[in-house]
Amino acid sequence: MSAPEIATGGAKGIKPADIGRLIIGIFGIGTSGPLIALGQMAVPVAIFWRNLGGALFSLPFALKSGEWRKMSRNAWLWSVIAGVFLALHFICFFASMRLTTVASGVAITAVQPIFAAIWVRMRGAKVAIQVWLGMAISMVGVLIITGIDWQLSTRAVVGDLVALLGAALSAAYVISGGHVLREISTTTYTTVCYFVCAATCFVVVLFTNAPIIDYPRYEWLLVLGLILGAQILGHTMFNQVLQRVSPTVVSLIVFFELPVGALLAVWWLDQIPPAGVIPGLLLLLIGSGLVATKSASLQVAQVQKND
Numbered sequence: 001m002s003a004p005e006i007a008t009g010g011a012k013g014i015k016p017a018d019i020g021r022l023i024i025g026i027f028g029i030g031t032s033g034p035l036i037a038l039g040q041m042a043v044p045v046a047i048f049w050r051n052l053g054g055a056l057f058s059l060p061f062a063l064k065s066g067e068w069r070k071m072s073r074n075a076w077l078w079s080v081i082a083g084v085f086l087a088l089h090f091i092c093f094f095a096s097m098r099l100t101t102v103a104s105g106v107a108i109t110a111v112q113p114i115f116a117a118i119w120v121r122m123r124g125a126k127v128a129i130q131v132w133l134g135m136a137i138s139m140v141g142v143l144i145i146t147g148i149d150w151q152l153s154t155r156a157v158v159g160d161l162v163a164l165l166g167a168a169l170s171a172a173y174v175i176s177g178g179h180v181l182r183e184i185s186t187t188t189y190t191t192v193c194y195f196v197c198a199a200t201c202f203v204v205v206l207f208t209n210a211p212i213i214d215y216p217r218y219e220w221l222l223v224l225g226l227i228l229g230a231q232i233l234g235h236t237m238f239n240q241v242l243q244r245v246s247p248t249v250v251s252l253i254v255f256f257e258l259p260v261g262a263l264l265a266v267w268w269l270d271q272i273p274p275a276g277v278i279p280g281l282l283l284l285l286i287g288s289g290l291v292a293t294k295s296a297s298l299q300v301a302q303v304q305k306n307d
Contacts, residue, residue: 029229084196104145134288
């Protein structure tokens, strides 16, 4: 999961109600990978319906707030850019779920904070030694995972590389959203962003000639599961919590998507990761966690500085 809201938000204590929302959110986003892997619907089509459903769900709340009338050109521009990056990220994430294991794909996508930290460094900010150490540890984890997958199949390695590209695009999505979320609420922003994401994928669908509605009932149930689980129970819960909880805490909790997704993949898909991959998964999460704890607040400051 990679949401722009992770780059913003308060730093207040966690209340019991927010702990409940975080737990629901973890299980919500944890269902995403296995549900994608179970489906056969064309990738851009599945993303189109998922984000259209999410946008329609949040649209009434966005319209009620009336914030869209006050949005500046800058806010509209960055919302559109974020939506395009989100579409590209989802295309990579969905594709990786069908090429490699859910555990490997989700874990490699979790290196998103590393790409965000690299961007911050390129903008002139100092990066702590802890961040560079986290990057090194995570990259060792990625090499272990891809090395094991290389022994399994070329298809799995391609899935790992696509997931890595998806992580970079997720960072671009996060940074783009950071330019907007100081001006408008998450509800208004995500409504615009999800609509743009759906529209971008619809254009891709037109070029691929993939059917837009001609799928069996089973595929539509999976899409519904993605909308209710990852989009509403996952993203929405995290968005609500970010109004009160430190973004660093939320970004670290999001890493629990990996064990939830991996366990569901074992249950639903009989997809047991090779034993050799496990050390790589652990190193990757430890390294990304080190990056996230140091870079979240830095990223916010840098976005504000260069807006």
